[in-house]
Every structure is written in C-alpha cells, then in structure tokens.
Amino acid sequence: MIVSKKEIPSFLDKLISDYQVFAPVQKGSYTLFKQICSGTDAVLDGGITKLPVKEIFFPQSEKLFSYNVTNEGAKLEAPVDDRKKVVFGVRPCDARSLTLLDNVFNNDKYQDPYYLTRRNNTILVGIGCNSPASTCFCTSVNGGPFDTKGLDLLLVDTGDAYVVEPVSDKGKELAEKAGFAAASDADKAAAAKVKEEAVVSCRVNTDGLKAKLDVNFYDPIWDRIHEKCLGCGACTYLCPTCHCFDIVDDAVDCNGCRVRNWDSCAFPLFTLHGSGHNPRSTNKERYRNRIMHKFKYFVDNFNEIACVGCGRCIKNCPVNMDIRVVLEDIRGSEARLDS
Amino acid sequence: MRMQKLAAQIKDAAKKLLEEKKVDLVVGFAEGSLPLRGTPLFARTPEEADKLTWNRGCENNLANYLRKREGKVAVVAKGCDVRSIVALVKENQINRDNLYIIGVPCSGMIDRKKVNQLVGGKDVLEIEDNGDTVVIKGKDFSETARVADLLHNSCQDCRYGNPVVYDELIGELLPEKGEDDFAEIKEFEAKTAAERRAYLAEEFSKCIRCYACRNACPMCYCEECFVDCSTPQWIGKSAADIQDNILFQAVRVFHSAGRCADCGACERACPMGINLRLLTRKLVKDVKELFNAEAGVNMEDKAALATFTADDPEPFLVKE
Numbered sequence: 221m222i223v224s225k226k227e228i229p230s231f232l233d234k235l236i237s238d239y240q241v242f243a244p245v246q247k248g249s250y251t252l253f254k255q256i257c258s259g260t261d262a263v264l265d266g267g268i269t270k271l272p273v274k275e276i277f278f279p280q281s282e283k284l285f286s287y288n289v290t291n292e293g294a295k296l297e298a299p300v301d302d303r304k305k306v307v308f309g310v311r312p313c314d315a316r317s318l319t320l321l322d323n324v325f326n327n328d329k330y331q332d333p334y335y336l337t338r339r340n341n342t343i344l345v346g347i348g349c350n351s352p353a354s355t356c357f358c359t360s361v362n363g364g365p366f367d368t369k370g371l372d373l374l375l376v377d378t379g380d381a382y383v384v385e386p387v388s389d390k391g392k393e394l395a396e397k398a399g400f401a402a403a404s405d406a407d408k409a410a411a412a413k414v415k416e417e418a419v420v421s422c423r424v425n426t427d428g429l430k431a432k433l434d435v436n437f438y439d440p441i442w443d444r445i446h447e448k449c450l451g452c453g454a455c456t457y458l459c460p461t462c463h464c465f466d467i468v469d470d471a472v473d474c475n476g477c478r479v480r481n482w483d484s485c486a487f488p489l490f491t492l493h494g495s496g497h498n499p500r501s502t503n504k505e506r507y508r509n510r511i512m513h514k515f516k517y518f519v520d521n522f523n524e525i526a527c528v529g530c531g532r533c534i535k536n537c538p539v540n541m542d543i544r545v546v547l548e549d550i551r552g553s554e555a556r557l558d559s
Numbered sequence: 560m561r562m563q564k565l566a567a568q569i570k571d572a573a574k575k576l577l578e579e580k581k582v583d584l585v586v587g588f589a590e591g592s593l594p595l596r597g598t599p600l601f602a603r604t605p606e607e608a609d610k611l612t613w614n615r616g617c618e619n620n621l622a623n624y625l626r627k628r629e630g631k632v633a634v635v636a637k638g639c640d641v642r643s644i645v646a647l648v649k650e651n652q653i654n655r656d657n658l659y660i661i662g663v664p665c666s667g668m669i670d671r672k673k674v675n676q677l678v679g680g681k682d683v684l685e686i687e688d689n690g691d692t693v694v695i696k697g698k699d700f701s702e703t704a705r706v707a708d709l710l711h712n713s714c715q716d717c718r719y720g721n722p723v724v725y726d727e728l729i730g731e732l733l734p735e736k737g738e739d740d741f742a743e744i745k746e747f748e749a750k751t752a753a754e755r756r757a758y759l760a761e762e763f764s765k766c767i768r769c770y771a772c773r774n775a776c777p778m779c780y781c782e783e784c785f786v787d788c789s790t791p792q793w794i795g796k797s798a799a800d801i802q803d804n805i806l807f808q809a810v811r812v813f814h815s816a817g818r819c820a821d822c823g824a825c826e827r828a829c830p831m832g833i834n835l836r837l838l839t840r841k842l843v844k845d846v847k848e849l850f851n852a853e854a855g856v857n858m859e860d861k862a863a864l865a866t867f868t869a870d871d872p873e874p875f876l877v878k879e
Binding site for chain 1: 591592593596597598599600601619623624672675676680682684698765767768769770771773774775783787789792795796797799824827828830831832
C-alpha cells in the first residue's frame with residue numbers, strides 16, 4: 221500500500237474522530253509526542269523526539285488511585301486509561317523500546333494494568349529512518365532503521381509518499397480501513413532502495429561486555445568511570461528503556477492520591493531506605509547501577525539489552541558522558557574474569 | 560590555530576605540574592565524542608594529561624568538580640570557571656592553597672543548539688574552527704558561520720572572559736568589554752505580572768525535573784537539596800505540576816543570589832531548552848543594582864549577601 225504525504229493530515233484527521241492520536245509536534249527547537257487535534261500539527265520529518273515514546277504508556281507522573289475518607293468510610297477511585305490510541309510517527313528504536321518495557325510491566329509475576337491497558341489499546345504507526353544520525357547505533361543492539369519490532373504499521377518514506385507495510389493484524393486492519401492505494405512494483409522497489417541506503421554508520425561492540433559485567437562489580441574501573449557524571453537525570457529521563465519509578469502519596473487531610481513518578485538511579489533519593497541507609501550512596505554506585513541494569517541485570521532477567529541505540533543520552537548529556545565510550549572503556553578494562 | 564596553540568600550552572603546563580608532583584590531579588578538558596565538544600578530563604599522570612585539549616566546546620564549568628577535594632589539584636579554568644572558584648573559596652568549599660589555577664582567557668564557547676538551528680536540525684558531523692568563523696559540515700552540506708553568532712548567550716553577555724585570579728596564564732589576555740546592559744532582563748521586568756507569569760508557566764511546562772541545571776551549577780552544593788528531602792517533603796515530586804517546577808527553580812535561583820557568576824552552566828545543561836538565565840540574571844542584575852556587587856570578581860569583596868552595611872538599600876521594605 222502507499223499513501224502520499226499530502227494525504228497524511230486528512231488521514232490523521234479521520235483517525236482523530238475515532239482515536240486519541242499522538243504524533244511528534246514542534247516545541248521550540250525540538251519535537252515531542254503530544255496528542256494532536258489536527259492532522260497538520262504532526263511533524264514527521266524531525267528525527268527522533270526529544271522525549272521517548274514511553275511517556276505515553278508510562279507517564280512521568282501517573283495517578284494510580286485517589287482516595288477520600290469521610291464519616292461513611294473510605295472511597296477509592298482507580299481510573300485506568302482505556303481510550304483507544306494511535307501513536308503516529310514512532311521511530312523503530314522507540315517502538316522496540318516498548319517491547320523491552322513489556323518485559324517489565326507484563327511478566328509472570330506482575331501485570332501492570334495502567335501500562336498494559338494502554339499498550340493493548342494502542343496502534344503504533346512507525347516511520348523508518350532514511351538517514352540515521354551519527355549518534356544512532358540501533359543496529360548494534362538488535363534493532364535497525366526499518367526494524368518492525370513493536371510496530372503495527374511501518375511507513376517507508378520514498379520522497380513524496382510513504383509505502384505502507386502492515387506488520388500486525390491491527391495495523392493491517394487500520395491500513396485497509398483507511399483505503400490506501402496499492403503500491404506499484406516501482407513503489408516497492410523505491411522503498412527497498414531507501415531501506416538499503418539507510419546506513420547506521422556507528423557501531424558499538426558489545427561482545428564480551430556481559431561476561432565482563434558479570435564479574436566486575438568491584439572492579440576499580442567504577443572508581444573513575446563516573447567521575448565527570450554530574451548525577452542529573454537527563455540521560456535516564458530521556459532514555460526510552462529506563463523505567464525505574466517511585467511511588468508517593470500526595471495527600472491533604474482526608475483526600476489524596478497515590479502517584480507513580482519516574483525515578484532516576486542518578487538521584488540521591490534512589491533506593492534510599494527508610495532507615496536512612498542507601499546501598500547506592502554515591503555517584504559511583506549509582507552510575508554503576510545504570511550500566512549494570514541495562515547491560516547485565518536486564519539481560520539476566522529478560523535476555524535482552526535494555527538499550528535501543530537511539531542516542532538521546534549521547535546528545536543530551538551536559539558533560540558529554542557518552543555511553544558508547546563508557547562501554548568501550550569497560551570492555552577494554554582488565555576486569556578480573558577469574559574472580 | 561589559536562586554539563591548537565592554547566591546547567598544546569595547557570598540555571605542557573599540566574604535564575609539568577604532574578611530573579614535578581606539584582599536583583595530584585589536573586581537571587581539564589579532553590576531546591569529546593561529538594563535533595566541537597570538550598568533555599571534562601581528570602588527569603593523574605603525565606600520560607593522561609596528554610589527552611588535554613582546548614576548543615570552542617569546552618563549555619562546562621569545572622569549578623563544579625573542585626569542592627572538598629583531597630590533595631593538590633590543578634584546574635584549567637576560563638573566566639567564568641575562575642569566578643565560581645573565587646566564590647567557592649569564599650564559601651570555604653575550595654582551599655585556595657591546594658588549588659593551582661591554569662587560567663585561560665576565553666572569548667566564548669559555541670552553542671550546539673544554535674548550530675543545530677542554523678542547519679535546520681541536520682546531523683552535524685564536523686565543525687571546523689577557523690578563528691572568527693566556523694565551517695559546519697554534514698553528509699550533504701557545509702555551511703560557514705560567524706563564531707560571534709553561535710556563542711552561548713552567557714558568553715555573549717560575559718564581561719569576565721579573562722580569569723580574575725590565576726597561578727599561570729595560558730595565552731594572552733583579551734581586551735575588556737563594555738558594561739552588561741541586561742537588555743533582555745529589563746524587557747522582562749517591563750512586562751505586566753500576568754505576562755511574566757504566563758511566560759514562566761510556558762517555559763516551566765517544559766521542565767522534566769532532571770535537575771541537570773542544579774547539578775551543573777558549581778554553587779548548588781547543598782548536601783541535601785530541598786527538593787530531595789523526603790521528610791518533610793517540601794515540594795511535589797511530580798513534574799506535571801508547573802507551579803512546583805517554578806518553585807524549584809525560584810528557590811534555587813534565590814539561593815544563588817549574590818553567588819551566581821552567570822556562567823550559564825544551568826541553561827547549557829538543560830536538555831529541554833528552558834530559558835533559565837532569565838531568572839538567574841534577574842538576580843545578578845538586582846544584586847548589582849542594590850549592592851554594586853558581582854560574584855567572584857575578586858578575592859577581597861565579601862559575598863554580597865554575606866555582609867552588611869548600615870546604608871544598604873532596603874527597597875523591599877514597604878514604606879507607609
């Protein structure tokens with residue numbers, strides 16, 4: 221199937237009557253996923269959004285329930301967002317990040333109703349990356365500029381049009397309902413050419429990384445590697461796979477609500493115990509946790525690296541703490557593999 | 560060329576200090592991983608000092624890494640770094656006797672956000688520094704721009720590119736600039752309260768509470784920041800509340816009144832592009848107007864809010 225770029229706004233307008241539609245919109249010098257009211261608001265050629273797509277499914281602050289205590293007793297309200305959504309213009313790295321987050325929010329031990337309800341009610345329409353940025357390294361972490369994991373539909377930008385490739389049944393249904401024209405052989409060839417020419421030039425070698433992290437928890441390398449890290453939460457909040465959260469009660473008198481907020485391993489409050497003890501009391505332990513969580517613990521638990529190579533942390537770190545360099549330093553370090 | 564020469568001189572100075580064991584550590588900049596990006600470097604051996612460099616991307620305020628250090632430390636410091644160092648020495652956070660300042664006169668650092676804007680967000684692969692101009696290069700483009708147009712706002716406003724204190728100077732002192740006119744602050748002050756409130760609400764709707772501004776600031780060093788205190792909880796933890804975001808920044812800014820050197824580290828660190836210097840500079844302007852004081856411009860003056868004279872203006876007292 222194929223849809224011309226000119227038709228996209230009217231296609232989105234039609235979707236808006238049936239769904240909450242989210243798409244990248246311009247906010248100053250960058251784009252962010254926002255719910256749109258008009259198809260013309262979508263900015264589809266702006267590269268990856270400043271914040272990852274996770275915030276639609278796992279908002280930075282989410283009310284889990286609210287309560288109200290009166291003489292008659294306690295009343296509890298736990299709204300779950302089950303509105304039907306379409307997220308339009310997702311980049312493949314962001315879509316893949318959701319398949320990684322699925323492991324956390326939907327596993328044998330726990331199913332998170334807030335996240336899962338949104339996931340199940342959402343159709344993800346992706347746009348492949350014709351010219352990956354120099355900070356992109358998706359192909360090093362099992363992704364790719366036209367990877368379809370997590371997507372329902374993939375659009376391939378062939379200049380004036382998008383060649384539409386259904387990935388899931390949900391996506392196929394949406395495309396059929398929209399009545400997109402059939403793609404000619406020439407269109408398909410153009411899409412294939414675009415895919416072939418999209419090269420991710422940055423490679424990050426993760427060979428042997430996990431084996432090293434398995435044994436280097438006490439390695440002296442951690443004393444130095446974090447040294448320039450400021451301990452802010454820019455990398456974790458902008459990361460599509462970081463998912464640590466903190467639950468707080470916001471209450472006044474007899475009314476209150478329980479809120480789930482994004483947390484960051486970089487912060488001093490992270491894993492602070494009620495006793496006042498913190499097992500990760502300094503920046504060293506916190507930075508180690510960030511690396512370990514992504515490249516060891518997540519692999520141990522779910523057999524996948526918790527990084528999709530989007531490059532947001534590289535572009536936005538205030539001190540140019542580059543994860544590619546850090547991983548290379550760890551790989552190159554003389555970790556005591558025998559201990 | 561000038562930059563390469565400075566880089567070589569910095570390297571030599573640092574190596575000498577380490578070889579002669581005059582210091583245990585040199586804090587400076589290494590070549591970063593992005594075009595024209597310096598990244599903080601901690602060199603403890605002459606070999607490590609070989610990685611030191613100097614370019615228009617050495618934008619971080621290294622004073623941030625110098626508080627409560629053990630042993631003798633040398634730092635490669637621009638004008639703004641030195642002002643923060645001076646302010647921190649006065650607050651007993653840095654022991655001047657244990658710090659060796661390799662001062663580097665600075666005519667400004669390049670703002671990558673401005674570079675990105677100039678090339679319409681295209682992927683920049685290289686920035687060639689030709690002195691007064693730079694050539695920004697990408698896959699299918701190459702654009703020449705004036706350095707002066709690409710400097711950080713803080714660098715354009717800066718009047719202290721020359722380090723006010725140093726143990727060794729690299730390169731030559733730069734000509735002095737005229738007075739800062741605080742034009743954009745005056746413009747903001749002239750707005751109505753409702754307009755100001757609306758502007759701040761819009762700016763702080765972008766805040767994600769990552770605290771990069773606070774952590775990049777050399778003067779933000781409270782052992783426990785009020786936003787991190789959990790018993791009691793002074794401020795809501797959710798970033799969805801714009802009022803809380805403003806409250807956080809307002810308290811931070813008031814706390815740095817008379818201490819802020821207007822280095823712009825907060826604004827440069829902000830991943831969301833919030834106009835943070837509007838607030839910090841309002842306080843810098845107020846302190847200058849009220850007390851004729853600027854933070855960290857010499858070793859002698861006491862910090863404006865740490866001293867008192869009987870004729871201090873008190874315009875905040877409402878006269879009946």
